[in-house]
Amino acid sequence: MSLPALPLPREGEFPFDPPPEYAVLRERAPVLRVACPTGLTAWLVSDYAGVREVLGDGRRFTARPGQVAHVLQAFRPDDPVDGQFSRMDGPEHIRIRRNFAPQLSHARRLGELRPLVEQITEEAVDRLLASPQPAELHLGFSQWITTAVIAELIGVPADQRHLLHDAATALFATSTTAAELEQALAPLYGYLYGLVGVRRAQPGDDVLSRMIVHSSGGDRPLTDDELVTMNAALLIAGFDTTASLLSYGLVAMLTTPGQWAKLCADPGLAPSAAEELVRYLGVGTGLLRQATEDTEVNGCRIRAGDFVVAAVQSANRDPALHPDGDRLDVTRTPGAHLGFGHGAHTCVGQQIARMELVTVLRALAVRVPTLRLAVPLRDIVFKQDSVVRGPAELPVAWG
Amino acid sequence: MRISVDRDLCIGAGNCAMTAPAVFDQDPAEAVVILLDESPPDDQRAAVELAVDRCPAAVIRLLP
Numbered sequence: 087m088s089l090p091a092l093p094l095p096r097e098g099e100f101p102f103d104p105p106p107e108y109a110v111l112r113e114r115a116p117v118l119r120v121a122c123p124t125g126l127t128a129w130l131v132s133d134y135a136g137v138r139e140v141l142g143d144g145r146r147f148t149a150r151p152g153q154v155a156h157v158l159q160a161f162r163p164d165d166p167v168d169g170q171f172s173r174m175d176g177p178e179h180i181r182i183r184r185n186f187a188p189q190l191s192h193a194r195r196l197g198e199l200r201p202l203v204e205q206i207t208e209e210a211v212d213r214l215l216a217s218p219q220p221a222e223l224h225l226g227f228s229q230w231i232t233t234a235v236i237a238e239l240i241g242v243p244a245d246q247r248h249l250l251h252d253a254a255t256a257l258f259a260t261s262t263t264a265a266e267l268e269q270a271l272a273p274l275y276g277y278l279y280g281l282v283g284v285r286r287a288q289p290g291d292d293v294l295s296r297m298i299v300h301s302s303g304g305d306r307p308l309t310d311d312e313l314v315t316m317n318a319a320l321l322i323a324g325f326d327t328t329a330s331l332l333s334y335g336l337v338a339m340l341t342t343p344g345q346w347a348k349l350c351a352d353p354g355l356a357p358s359a360a361e362e363l364v365r366y367l368g369v370g371t372g373l374l375r376q377a378t379e380d381t382e383v384n385g386c387r388i389r390a391g392d393f394v395v396a397a398v399q400s401a402n403r404d405p406a407l408h409p410d411g412d413r414l415d416v417t418r419t420p421g422a423h424l425g426f427g428h429g430a431h432t433c434v435g436q437q438i439a440r441m442e443l444v445t446v447l448r449a450l451a452v453r454v455p456t457l458r459l460a461v462p463l464r465d466i467v468f469k470q471d472s473v474v475r476g477p478a479e480l481p482v483a484w485g
Numbered sequence: 486m487r488i489s490v491d492r493d494l495c496i497g498a499g500n501c502a503m504t505a506p507a508v509f510d511q512d513p514a515e516a517v518v519i520l521l522d523e524s525p526p527d528d529q530r531a532a533v534e535l536a537v538d539r540c541p542a543a544v545i546r547l548l549p
Contacts, residue, residue: 142543180496187511187515192499192513196499421538422539428543429543432496432541474518
């Protein structure tokens with residue numbers, strides 16, 4: 087008997103929800119053996135407690151196979167880790183995180199970065215309001231903002247920012263092969279090696295320079311390879327995931343009765359709206375782990391070496407987190423959702439992403455409260471060949 | 486209410502300092518958690534419990 091296939095997002099049928107199979111699985115079989123599109127066989131964990139347990143315990147469940155190797159064929163679980171911090175465990179991984187954290191997730195540092203995010207956002211809204219209608223919001227607005235923010239943070243000039251976009255397109259595409267990915271990443275990596283050299287010689291106030299200076303005072307300074315890998319990850323993940331969530335979230339708010347109106351009536355709701363959108367829409371394809379020992383989840387035996395897919399979006403809809411979790415509610419006091427992941431590998435850029443989402447939602451609610459989709463929801467085309475879910479294009483109008 | 490933190494496993498995500506800033510801070514060098522108040526007043530309980538739930542590395546413990 088063949089295994090059931092891993093249920094993946096089907097936005098054509100269910101624009102904002104995980105496939106309905108998940109509600110049944112959470113109820114009846116919160117751990118189930120499934121076949122993944124890349125050929126892996128894995129245990130699918132779909133409930134809140136189970137997903138939190140798997141992602142939260144890096145000792146029993148290693149990230150080594152790669153976070154999305156169950157849906158991206160370019161990543162093979164047995165490939166050498168080769169400096170990819172998203173596949174490291176334990177102290178090696180913590181060392182890298184502690185070089186990220188002071189630049190990206192320190193409360194005071196974020197306060198220093200806020201004016202940059204606000205300035206870029208205001209400029210983007212100015213550009214939007216000056217453009218003809220209908221306007222395309224995903225590439226022309228969401229992605230424009232998140233690209234400018236991450237590129238400014240690291241100090242990548244405007245004429246090199248296409249390198250991020252090319253790399254992200256290849257990295258997140260399910261159909262990219264390992265060889266194609268290596269080729270697609272080469273220009274960005276080449277550029278970053280040069281940039282590391284420049285910043286080592288003459289540090290500035292950007293994230294890359296600050297990482298160099300910060301780590302050179304420690305007992306194991308970051309190598310060029312590590313700096314390039316870390317900053318490439320920030321640049322690639324830093325614009326596409328946030329922009330996609332923003333565009334996706336806007337579609338959801340604009341088409342769920344009352345939600346956009348509530349935010350416009352009280353733009354102070356932007357922080358809870360941002361958090362709610364991450365809970366509601368985040369990580370539809372789930373995250374991959376591998377058991378390091380014979381263990382159990384929800385009473386189901388999992389053997390050392392078995393793969394486990396943590397169904398994050400399903401977990402965030404579990405009534406155990408919010409009794410009405412399938413409802414989008416921008417006024418909700420957000421609980422401990424798993425939309426940025428959980429455990430030691432939780433999204434390294436989540437505080438910057440939050441700041442961007444909050445700033446942009448507030449700015450749109452204040453300055454463009456008449457924002458609306460320019461086409462019916464059924465005509466919005468969602469990205470298919472990407473693990474980063476959201477609309478491929480977002481035509482909007484206002485006024 | 487008494488609290489302990491495990492700084493060795495902290496990844497500096499910053500959720501605690503943003504959720505309960507009266508109780509948690511981060512050191513400037515590595516953004517690792519600093520416990521400002523080991524036994525905060527009861528009016529901090531809700532914020533502290535949310536900080537515990539939101540800590541991705543599970544390094545904050547509420548002691549009995």
